[in-house]
Amino acid sequence: MKTNEVLDCIKRRRSIRTYTNRQISEEDLGLILEAATYAPNGMHLETWHFTAIQNTKKLRQLNSLIKKAFSKSDDPHLQERSKNEAYCCYYHASTLIIVSNEPLNWWASMDCACAIENMFLAANSLGIGSCWINQLGTTCDDSEVRSFITSLGVPKNHKVYGCVALGYADSTLIPKKKNVKTTTITIIK
Ligand SMILES: Cc1cc2nc3c(=O)[nH]c(=O)nc-3n(C[C@H](O)[C@H](O)[C@H](O)COP(=O)(O)O)c2cc1C
Numbered sequence: 001m002k003t004n005e006v007l008d009c010i011k012r013r014r015s016i017r018t019y020t021n022r023q024i025s026e027e028d029l030g031l032i033l034e035a036a037t038y039a040p041n042g043m044h045l046e047t048w049h050f051t052a053i054q055n056t057k058k059l060r061q062l063n064s065l066i067k068k069a070f071s072k073s074d075d076p077h078l079q080e081r082s083k084n085e086a087y088c089c090y091y092h093a094s095t096l097i098i099v100s101n102e103p104l105n106w107w108a109s110m111d112c113a114c115a116i117e118n119m120f121l122a123a124n125s126l127g128i129g130s131c132w133i134n135q136l137g138t139t140c141d142d143s144e145v146r147s148f149i150t151s152l153g154v155p156k157n158h159k160v161y162g163c164v165a166l167g168y169a170d171s172t173l174i175p176k177k178k179n180v181k182t183t184t185i186t187i188i189k
Contacts, residue, residue: 009125014175016091016129019167023054023094028126032166033097035122039114042107048115051098051153059096062148063088066135069142089135093165098136098149100158112161119164129169136160 024032029052036050053059066089071082081087090096099116101108116132123130139145140160150156 005125009121011178013120013124013130014178015131016093016165016167016169017131018170018173019091019093019129019165020170021094022168024128024166024168028123028128029054029095029166031126032119032122032128035118036097036099036115039111039118041111041114042105045105045107045111047102047105047108048111049100049153049155049158050115051100051149053096053098053152054094056094058152059090062096062136062145062152063090065142065145065148066139069139069145070135072142090133090163090165091131093129093131093167095166096133097164097166098152098154098160099162099164100140100154100160102155102157103159108159109161116162116164119166123164123166127168128166131165133163133165136163 033050033052036048037046041048053062067082067087070078073079073082097119099112101112105111120130120132136145136149137160140149140154149160154160
């Protein structure tokens with residue numbers, strides 16, 4: 001079957017949820033962030049912001065505040081997660097990129113999704129694992145979470161639309177086979 005480097009990269013990418021402690025290099029982080037900024041975005045307004053955190057202490061603090069926000073929720077599943085000592089929403093990845101945007105921009109979530117996929121593919125092409133992390137999307141307006149992410153550099157008028165965990169996959173893991181539904185495509189000729 002016909003293929004190329006880009007198609008192979010798209011097919012090879014999988015969500016990684018177990019990482020080693022090894023940090024990604026500054027050069028690779030720069031390339032991944034640059035890929036984000038090259039994503040298509042509505043009217044090319046570029047209202048998005050990418051806040052990369054590589055500081056383990058700050059990542060742990062963020063996870064604790066997200067869990068605290070969960071504890072205030074009525075959802076029993078989130079309540080349970082808040083009490084679970086082992087729960088780490090970013091899977092202890094060495095780098096986390098917060099992707100935020102102005103909620104008044106109609107394209108905000110779509111722009112962020114395009115940027116996130118660009119980062120996933122760029123990371124994959126560099127041998128770096130990644131995963132979409134959603135928990136900050138629902139908790140970014142909790143007062144304690146908000147003041148912490150503001151201190152990290154997330155613009156005050158932004159909502160978080162997703163986060164990108166980045167790191168090296170545990171090499172002992174065998175990636176699960178991806179089963180793709182065959183009923184999701186229609187071609188009319
Ligand atoms: C909008 C969106 C939100 C997601 N949120 C999470 C998340 O919070 N945590 C997580 O582990 N995976 C998350 N994922 C990853 C999906 O579970 C994953 O992409 C899906 O199971 C397909 O697997 P694959 O990425 O390995 O192909 C999210 C993916 C998307 C597109």
